Amino acid sequence: TQLLEQSPQFLSIQEGENLTVYCNSSSVFSSLQWYRQEPGEGPVLLVTVVTGGEVKKLKRLTFQFGDARKDSSLHITAAQTGDTGLYLCAGNAGGTSYGKLTFGQGTILTVHP
Amino acid sequence: GAGVSQSPSNKVTEKGKDVELRCDPISGHTALYWYRQSLGQGLEFLIYFQGNSAPDKSGLPSDRFSAERTGGSVSTLTIQRTQQEDSAVYLCASSSVAGRLAKNIQYFGAGTRLSVL
Numbered sequence: 239t240q241l242l243e244q245s246p247q248f249l250s251i252q253e254g255e256n257l258t259v260y261c262n263s264s265s266v267f268s269s270l271q272w273y274r275q276e277p278g279e280g281p282v283l284l285v286t287v288v289t290g291g292e293v294k295k296l297k298r299l300t301f302q303f304g305d306a307r308k309d310s311s312l313h314i315t316a317a318q319t320g321d322t323g324l325y326l327c328a329g330n331a332g333g334t335s336y337g338k339l340t341f342g343q344g345t346i347l348t349v350h351p
Numbered sequence: 352g353a354g355v356s357q358s359p360s361n362k363v364t365e366k367g368k369d370v371e372l373r374c375d376p377i378s379g380h381t382a383l384y385w386y387r388q389s390l391g392q393g394l395e396f397l398i399y400f401q402g403n404s405a406p407d408k409s410g411l412p413s414d415r416f417s418a419e420r421t422g423g424s425v426s427t428l429t430i431q432r433t434q435q436e437d438s439a440v441y442l443c444a445s446s447s448v449a450g451r452l453a454k455n456i457q458y459f460g461a462g463t464r465l466s467v468l
Binding site for chain 2: 278279280281282283286326328330336337338339340341342343344
């Protein structure tokens with residue numbers, strides 16, 4: 239069974255600060271996704287990373303996939319109150335996994351004004 | 352439809368009753384996934400459909416859980432003899448392409464919040 243360890247579980251910061259969320263596994267994933275989920279809604283895809291060492295930027299968000307494709311990170315620069323939410327990493331083992339996702343436990347981010 | 356639709360949005364039931372949860376995927380999406388989101392457990396995969404067949408049922412927690420999909424569209428997740436530990440948010444996702452995740456973008460519904468008293 240593949241597991242994804244996501245940390246920290248909770249993050250409370252002031253507007254303008256930077257933060258990093260980590261997602262680690264002992265297993266190799268063919269690709270990894272990051273989602274954001276608002277209360278009462280389903281997760282919404284932010285990015286997919288597929289190549290070891292890949293870095294993707296989405297405005298103030300930077301996503302990195304580890305060289306060995308076992309870990310990933312999400313870095314937010316100059317956080318804003320609108321960034322508040324639940325962030326989830328999810329991995330796909332590829333092969334015959336049919337695209338089913340293994341999710342991390344999630345990080346609840348609160349950005350205070 | 353415009354997005355994945357799930358119904359009901361909330362369901363309260365008594366222990367021992369059966370419940371049915373419905374998912375309407377995005378029109379034309381052949382792949383459909385059910386996940387369960389509960390406190391302390393995160394999001395867990397339950398079952399995957401490609402068309403009307405379910406090649407992966409490995410996440411169903413017990414034989415009280417079953418799912419079907421008809422016409423390659425609507426899917427129903429049925430939980431028989433519900434238990435309190437079944438309380439969770441049940442999420443459905445659909446995708447136009449299964450397999451390699453780079454092309455497999457899963458679109459999630461808002462979920463059904465199930466509370467078993």
